[in-house]
Amino acid sequence: MDLLLKDKIALITASSKGLGLATARQLALEGALVVINGRDEKNLLEAKQELENDLAAQVFAVSGDVSHPDFPTFLMQEIQYHFDGLDILVTNAGGPPAGTLDDFSNEDWENALQATFLSHVRLIQAAKPLLMKSQTPSILTITSAAVKQPMPNMILSNSIRAATVGLTKSLANELGPLGIRVNSILPGWTDTERVQKLMQARADANHTTVAEEYQKQACESPMRRIGKPKEFARVAAFLVSPAASYINGVMLVVDGGLNKGLF
Template structure:
């Protein structure tokens, strides 16, 4: 299937590793120009160079802070200057910390709000004029299965990512006539550094090894294993592409069948 991404410009946030990196790599493999960003300048520069060398695509790494509005605007402005109009945007950021409700302060809630919800608002708001000028575009937000089935130790994520999901649904209605699509992609247990960190905390709380945590989790998955970042990226690139031209306002789970909810 021709995903029709060749020559298109796709922005991928939080792309120095994990799911963001896998999405950037797959977009480049499809011939897209890739603007990828991360808070770590050295890491994102190395990641971009690696993808460019492997694929031959135009790839540029930029430093940005997802919780800082000015930094977001600078990244979008630099991308448009370097590549032209943006066709695709992947909204992604590291998740808020885990913990118990009683332990979170107002500062914790505000930080989660800035990192998770406002980063989505600001990224979309900054990139949207370019898409409107081009007459089309696709926005994909990476949220979490917690928006459908809350995760007990991820309260901050549960709340803020649910807000992102509502934002995307609203915008999908508002901009459908302008041929700009908005969708959510929900990772289940994808084998990334983020999952490793969460598993370490679970292991400490349960006084067991991280390997035992993984075995317990995989035993509960219908497919019997963690997902790989590349598998997640395949779904992401499809939704970004023109092959999904009649799909907007949807929330797709890539979770190996973990969730039991119907909707």
């Protein structure tokens, strides 16, 4: 199936690694011009080069911190200047640290709110005028399967991501009349650097090995494995594409069936 992504301009934030990079790669494979982002300039340029070399893709990179209140406006000014429009916005940010109620100060909660919720709000606010110039505008927020079923030892993520899902559903109603689709993917365990670090922390706490912790997590899934970034990215590329033109306001869990609830 042709996803009709050729020459679309797609911004994927927090995309020098992990789910963001896999999504940028998939969109580039489908012919989109991708704008990637991350805080560490060296990693970002490596990702840009990797995409350009592997796919002969058109890649534009803007380094910066999406949790900083001024950065989304700067980012959209860059896109306005270079492309004068935007077709696809994928809002992503690094995940908050693992821990429980006693582990976090007010400042930790504030920081998590900035990165895990307010970054999505500000990116969408700043991108809206550019998206309104597109014939096929769409927004995808990357959240977490923890919205359906809170994960142990992840109180910041479990609490704050619910707000981003509320935002996504509200905006699907609010921006739908403007032709802008807004959806979210709720990923389950997917093998990225973040997950490798979380598994290392579990191994340290449990006096086990990282391989054992991966195995324990895999056993909880009906598929007996965790996901691959490409499996997430293919779904993301479909959801933001014009091929999904009547999908709006969907919170799609991509977790291999880990969540056992009916809804």
